[in-house]
Amino acid sequence: MQDVSTLLLDSTQRLLSDLSERNASRTADAADLSADWHQIEEMGLPLAFVDEAHGGLGLDQKTAFELVRMCGRHVLAHPIVETMLANHFSVTAGGALCDGPVHSLGKLTRMQQELAALARAMQMAGALETILAMTISHVEERSQFGRPIAKFQAVQHSLALLASEVAAATAAADHAVGRFEEDADTATLAIGIARARIGEACSKVSALAHQLHGAIGYTREHRLHHFTTAVWKWRDEFGTQSWWTRRVGQMVLANGRGEFWPMVTSA
Amino acid sequence: MTKIIFPAPVESEAAEQLRADVRAFLNDALADRTPLQRAESWSGFDRDFSRAIGQRGWLGMTWPKEYGGGERSTFERYVVVEETLAAGAPVAAHWFADRQSGPTLLRYGTEAQKHAILPRIVAGECVFCVGMSEPDVGSDLAATRTRAERQGDGSWKVNGTKLWTTYAHESDYMILFCRTSGGPADRHKGTSQLLVDMKQTEGVSVRPIIDLMGRHHFNEVHFEDAVLPADALLGEEGQGWAQVMGELAFERSGPERFLSSIQLLTELIGALQDSKGAAAEAAIGRLFAHLVTLRHMSRGVAALLEAGENPGIHSAIVKDLGAAFEQDLPDIARSLVDEEPDLQSTSNFAAVLAYTMMAAPVFSLRGGTREILRGIIARQLGLR
Numbered sequence: 313m314q315d316v317s318t319l320l321l322d323s324t325q326r327l328l329s330d331l332s333e334r335n336a337s338r339t340a341d342a343a344d345l346s347a348d349w350h351q352i353e354e355m356g357l358p359l360a361f362v363d364e365a366h367g368g369l370g371l372d373q374k375t376a377f378e379l380v381r382m383c384g385r386h387v388l389a390h391p392i393v394e395t396m397l398a399n400h401f402s403v404t405a406g407g408a409l410c411d412g413p414v415h416s417l418g419k420l421t422r423m424q425q426e427l428a429a430l431a432r433a434m435q436m437a438g439a440l441e442t443i444l445a446m447t448i449s450h451v452e453e454r455s456q457f458g459r460p461i462a463k464f465q466a467v468q469h470s471l472a473l474l475a476s477e478v479a480a481a482t483a484a485a486d487h488a489v490g491r492f493e494e495d496a497d498t499a500t501l502a503i504g505i506a507r508a509r510i511g512e513a514c515s516k517v518s519a520l521a522h523q524l525h526g527a528i529g530y531t532r533e534h535r536l537h538h539f540t541t542a543v544w545k546w547r548d549e550f551g552t553q554s555w556w557t558r559r560v561g562q563m564v565l566a567n568g569r570g571e572f573w574p575m576v577t578s579a
Numbered sequence: 580m581t582k583i584i585f586p587a588p589v590e591s592e593a594a595e596q597l598r599a600d601v602r603a604f605l606n607d608a609l610a611d612r613t614p615l616q617r618a619e620s621w622s623g624f625d626r627d628f629s630r631a632i633g634q635r636g637w638l639g640m641t642w643p644k645e646y647g648g649g650e651r652s653t654f655e656r657y658v659v660v661e662e663t664l665a666a667g668a669p670v671a672a673h674w675f676a677d678r679q680s681g682p683t684l685l686r687y688g689t690e691a692q693k694h695a696i697l698p699r700i701v702a703g704e705c706v707f708c709v710g711m712s713e714p715d716v717g718s719d720l721a722a723t724r725t726r727a728e729r730q731g732d733g734s735w736k737v738n739g740t741k742l743w744t745t746y747a748h749e750s751d752y753m754i755l756f757c758r759t760s761g762g763p764a765d766r767h768k769g770t771s772q773l774l775v776d777m778k779q780t781e782g783v784s785v786r787p788i789i790d791l792m793g794r795h796h797f798n799e800v801h802f803e804d805a806v807l808p809a810d811a812l813l814g815e816e817g818q819g820w821a822q823v824m825g826e827l828a829f830e831r832s833g834p835e836r837f838l839s840s841i842q843l844l845t846e847l848i849g850a851l852q853d854s855k856g857a858a859a860e861a862a863i864g865r866l867f868a869h870l871v872t873l874r875h876m877s878r879g880v881a882a883l884l885e886a887g888e889n890p891g892i893h894s895a896i897v898k899d900l901g902a903a904f905e906q907d908l909p910d911i912a913r914s915l916v917d918e919e920p921d922l923q924s925t926s927n928f929a930a931v932l933a934y935t936m937m938a939a940p941v942f943s944l945r946g947g948t949r950e951i952l953r954g955i956i957a958r959q960l961g962l963r
């Protein structure tokens with residue numbers, strides 16, 4: 313099983329980077345997009361959360377969420393994660409697999425919303441990783457005052473902060489996925505924590521990344537905006553950052569002062 | 580290195596059983612401690628408490644049994660450390676020894692030193708202080724001027740001044756970082772670590788320095804022709820820099836870097852729990868999300884230590900984010916609760932707020948400043 317999932321993760325990684333390179337070098341028309349989607353389906357990605365009995369991949373949750381993170385690292389025009397979720401919801405409700413890409417999930421139950429919110433958390437963690445990598449390359453390549461801007465201490469410290477926020481976002485996402493794997497019914501708090509923490513990381517990381525990229529990062533041509541505008545959208549989907557944050561606050565305040573620390577160690 | 584992963588901590592039943600035991604013990608042992616006293620966190624000093632916790636086997640937990648240790652896992656030690664911090668226990672009489680001086684001795688001490696001293700640390704009866712900073716040597720530790728010169732009989736003669744030495748006035752021993760050859764221009768070459776018996780060594784004098792709250796925690800320690808025995812040298816002569824970096828890794832790796840103002844968060848929740856509202860919910864939700872995430876990361880550091888890996892960048896990230904989290908707390912509390920901060924107040928919230936507000940500046944100084952930590956992170960990212 314381990315080997316199968318490693319293989320799948322490797323080939324998905326390759327496919328998604330191919331697709332994003334292809335996207336970068338063309339204005340995709342409908343035919344291109346449907347050719348891309350065909351490849352995505354061949355890889356089985358839309359079936360990540362569907363068990364084998366229903367024609368899915370039968371992946372463990374961890375691997376399925378790794379695929380979601382990868383989709384976040386690449387940010388394509390295709391609704392891969394939405395379709396993963398739609399298939400899962402349909403099949404678990406006794407329905408059939410969806411035909412083609414699903415762009416909108418419609419009204420969700422509480423449990424469905426939580427899974428979707430967690431998927432967004434993983435996508436954001438993936439996208440933030442890419443923003444960090446892009447920003448490091450940029451400051452090493454861009455020179456001003458006769459040296460790479462990476463050599464300025466102010467730039468180094470901004471990047472250190474950016475990296476710390478990305479590390480925190482990754483940790484919050486991993487923590488929530490771990491809790492969700494243990495018991496999906498009691499993972500609400502951990503998912504809320506992830507959404508609150510990652511939402512904040514998205515603001516800080518994108519602000520620092522745009523600052524360090526200078527004007528070029530504000531152009532349509534540069535790839536940075538694929539990732540920053542994506543996280544600006546995702547952080548408020550399936551429950552806004554504000555809604556999730558208050559939800560966590562409500563749970564903590566309802567338990568009160570005496571239960572606060574035990575709640576931290578069991579969150 | 581652009582992907583910084585904090586491995587998932589290993590949950591164990593032994594650790595959770597231990598947590599219940601520690602909680603029950605602290606509940607009893609600290610029953611009389613006020614919230615303001617608890618807010619002192621790891622600055623609180625109480626030999627009796629340290630002895631009591633030592634008797635339970637909760638000090639030197641990971642060390643070999645040969646030296647009195649418990650041979651338990653890093654995670655079990657982590658449970659004891661975080662529970663004592665969360666409860667606001669006065670831990671300073673064992674803190675430095677258990678966290679860094681003991682592990683340094685374990686690695687570099689002679690057998691005689693290890694047998695004589697480690698069991699006393701384990702018993703909670705041996706107080707250590709950290710002799711790194713000096714008047715002209717803060718962030719730039721390699722510039723140390725304190726000098727130990729080897730005498731004809733192998734003993735060491737020490738001259739110089741250490742500064743900001745927390746609890747030197749209560750300590751049995753100091754681990755001294757100083758120069759043993761060359762000059763300041765040689766930087767980290769020619770530095771060593773030595774064990775100083777603070778009670779028995781002539782020529783060592785300790786002067787108090789009073790902090791901005793009027794308390795006496797740190798000190799100035801003068802060495803004037805102080806003679807240390809030949810075996811005071813820890814590890815190898817000239818290897819002090821590598822050794823002290825190892826010691827700092829222990830100093831930076833723990834949950835005290837984001838739990839030292841937990842008392843204020845506890846009081847804030849107490850003050851808000853009956854008068855909720857969107858602003859309170861949003862603020863508490865955000866703080867809680869930060870705290871749980873920091874804890875996940877910090878337990879990841881413990882997992883790296885347990886696996887024998889070097890968590891340098893991970894520790895720096897947790898300490899830097901942790902300090903920012905703690906330093907934000909007082910202003911968030913002030914924005915939500917309409918009470919004047921006042922150390923003398925009978926309101927626990929007002930007293931703890933006043934304390935934490937005044938303690939906050941040190942969070943991004945002690946144990947390596949924010950700027951130094953960000954430099955470490957940037958180096959690991961390959962930028963320097």
Ligand SMILES: Cc1cc2nc3c(=O)[nH]c(=O)nc-3n(C[C@H](O)[C@H](O)[C@H](O)COP(=O)(O)OP(=O)(O)OC[C@H]3O[C@@H](n4cnc5c(N)ncnc54)[C@H](O)[C@@H]3O)c2cc1C
Nearest residue numbers: 709710711712717718743744745941944945946948950951
């Ligand atoms: C409460 C408390 C307890 C302490 N206890 C101990 C103890 O027990 N033992 C001990 O040895 N020390 C102790 N210290 C000292 C502590 O380690 C030092 O304060 C710390 O290393 C910083 O040194 P400094 O205070 O001399 O500041 P400096 O090094 O002078 O720094 C001043 C400012 O300049 C910045 N700066 C310095 N160098 C650079 C650089 N290269 N790039 C960018 N910015 C820079 C710093 O980040 C800081 O903001 C304690 C400090 C405090 C506050």
